[in-house]
Amino acid sequence: MYTVRSYVRPESLNEAITELRSGKHNRVVGGGVFLKMQHRAIGKLISLDGLGLDQITETEDSVHIGGAVSLREIETNPIILEHFPALSYAVSQIVGVQMRNLAQIGASVFSRYGFSDIIPCLVATGAKVKLAHAGEFSVEAFLTMDRDWDILYEIIIPKGVTLSYDNLRQTNGDFSSLNLAIGKSSDQVRIVYGARPMGAFLAEQASAAAGQGKTLEQVTQLVKQEVPFGTNLRASAKYRRHLAGVLLEHLWEAE
Ligand SMILES: Cc1cc2nc3c(=O)[nH]c(=O)nc-3n(C[C@H](O)[C@H](O)[C@H](O)COP(=O)(O)OP(=O)(O)OC[C@H]3O[C@@H](n4cnc5c(N)ncnc54)[C@H](O)[C@@H]3O)c2cc1C
Incomplete structure (x- = not known):
């Protein structure tokens, strides 16, 4: 308290x-x-x-989410459901409806939780954040910045990216043991693992290989080489490395 x-x-x-x-x-x-x-x-x-930060709006080329939008609103909002249904699904995995009615997206992203289900999705889409003091950054760049007193007031997600997401949880309501988000646009693929248990990691070599049309086996091998996995109460690094291939196969087949 x-x-x-x-x-x-x-x-x-x-x-x-x-x-x-x-x-x-x-x-x-x-x-x-x-x-x-x-x-x-x-x-x-x-x-x-x-x-007035509790609004989701869209322009021709992007979706704008205010920092005070609740997770439940993201899950159910028609604009999100039309353009990024996988983001709605990722959010729906977090605890329960009562909690999602309260928790807000600005806090969820600004806090950079390693277990986040949301941040990998945003990195995979190439989203940006707007901070009241520091300015505008890609989510990826924001994750490497020093923590400072600031306010995340808007998230901008470019349209034209097909997002997919999957996770494994030991039980409903628990943190992910591992999650995976993949963003595909006309010119690139972005493969992002989260809850490793460390924060979101963009697998650059695997993403480039997927973009060049390499096989699932080749891309999986690159993922296992370049993505660092760790051990905590939920899973060992070895299990997570194995799971990384399983989640990738699920999303690969789903596309
Ligand atoms: C039991 C539990 C389980 C959870 N499980 C998951 C999970 O599985 N996956 C997942 O992704 N998340 C999970 N979360 C995190 C959750 O989704 C929210 O991210 C978290 O509750 C913070 O949201 P809040 O609005 O309650 O933040 P608050 O408690 O209000 O604030 C959290 C921090 O963010 C700061 N802050 C608040 N708003 C802003 C802003 N706009 N800009 C900058 N700083 C801000 C606050 O000062 C504070 O330091 C879990 C949380 C709890 C409590």
């Missing part, structure tokens, strides 16, 4: 980022699901409710 000295509800993004950066104990609150599990003395708790 956390304690809060004051609660603020800014009416502009500028005001929100100024409030956040005015003290190192300040925090933004999304759905509050993860914050609630931490023991923390928060100075100012900053709500994003007044900023």
Whole structure:
């Protein structure tokens, strides 16, 4: 449980980022699901409710998701279902509906959880994030940046990418033991593993080989050579390496 000295509800993004950066104990609150599990003395708790960030919109060439959109909205939104049904499916795997009604996409991506089901999908599509202080970055670049006090206020996913996703969980509601997202556009393939148990990893050599029309066996071999897998309570590195081929075969056949 956390304690809060004051609660603020800014009416502009500028005001929100100024409030956040005015003290190192300040925090933004999304759905509050993860914050609630931490023991923390928060100075100012900053709500994003007044900023209109709870919308999903589209332009001719991209889908825009506000940082305060709930996971449940992503799962059920017609724009997402039309362009990225695999993202809706990936989100539907997370815990249960009550939790997904609360948890928000901005928090989910900004927190860079290694177990994320969402981040591999975004990397596979070549999505970008917009940060109030640091600016705009590809999700891939964002994952390598130092952590800083910032607000993720928008995610932009380019259209024209066919996304597929699969995962293995020991039980419903658990974290993935491994997940895989593949994005295919007219000029490239992006193969991304998550919950390795480390964070999302873009398998560049395997992706290039898949783009050049190499066989499943050749691409699987490259995946096993280049993607680092680790061991935790859910699975060993050896099992994950094996599973990487199984998930790839599932998605390969599904396409
Ligand atoms: C029990 C449990 C199981 C889970 N299982 C999975 C899973 O299997 N797969 C998966 O992908 N995810 C999983 N999650 C993570 C979940 O999907 C959410 O990502 C998580 O709850 C954070 O969302 P929230 O809105 O509750 O964030 P909060 O608790 O409100 O915030 C979390 C952190 O993000 C910061 N923050 C909030 N909003 C923003 C923003 N817009 N910009 C910058 N920083 C921000 C907060 O200051 C805080 O540090 C799980 C979470 C829980 C609690």
